[in-house]
Amino acid sequence: MENARDDGTGRLRASEILKEMAMTLWYLRAILIGLLLLFVLLTFGMYYWGAPVETANRTPSSISETVYFCAITALTIGYGDVVPTSTFGRIDAVCLGLIGLVFTGLFVAAAVRGVQEAAQRTEPGV
Numbered sequence: 001m002e003n004a005r006d007d008g009t010g011r012l013r014a015s016e017i018l019k020e021m022a023m024t025l026w027y028l029r030a031i032l033i034g035l036l037l038l039f040v041l042l043t044f045g046m047y048y049w050g051a052p053v054e055t056a057n058r059t060p061s062s063i064s065e066t067v068y069f070c071a072i073t074a075l076t077i078g079y080g081d082v083v084p085t086s087t088f089g090r091i092d093a094v095c096l097g098l099i100g101l102v103f104t105g106l107f108v109a110a111a112v113r114g115v116q117e118a119a120q121r122t123e124p125g126v
Helices: 013-027 027-051 063-074 088-120
Strands: 053-056 082-086
Touching: 013 027, 013 088, 027 063, 027 088, 053 063, 063 082, 063 088, 082 088
Parallel strands: none
Antiparallel strands: 053 082
16 A cells, blocks of 8 residues: 655655755846846836726726736736737836746746755765
């Protein structure tokens, strides 16, 4: 009934994976902070020059709705309840989407590296 076999390899622990991931993110902190600052600048640019409007009643969006729109765009979800109406706003939205892709890619890469480093440490003879 015992399905596990003892082949001498250790088990990966979540704490080790998270520690390695955090170390990787720490090394990438300058890039991540730069992306975050760029997100903030693009969000303010969207609010002042992007002319975002709600699609339900075609009224200009408040700052909180603009931040919501920018976050949804950066996460590449895009519900469509708030849309930019100027050319600058559309270009801004594309830039926000690209920033979100890079940000997400860095987090996924850090997670993969965390798993790899933790697995390497648990191998026998290391």
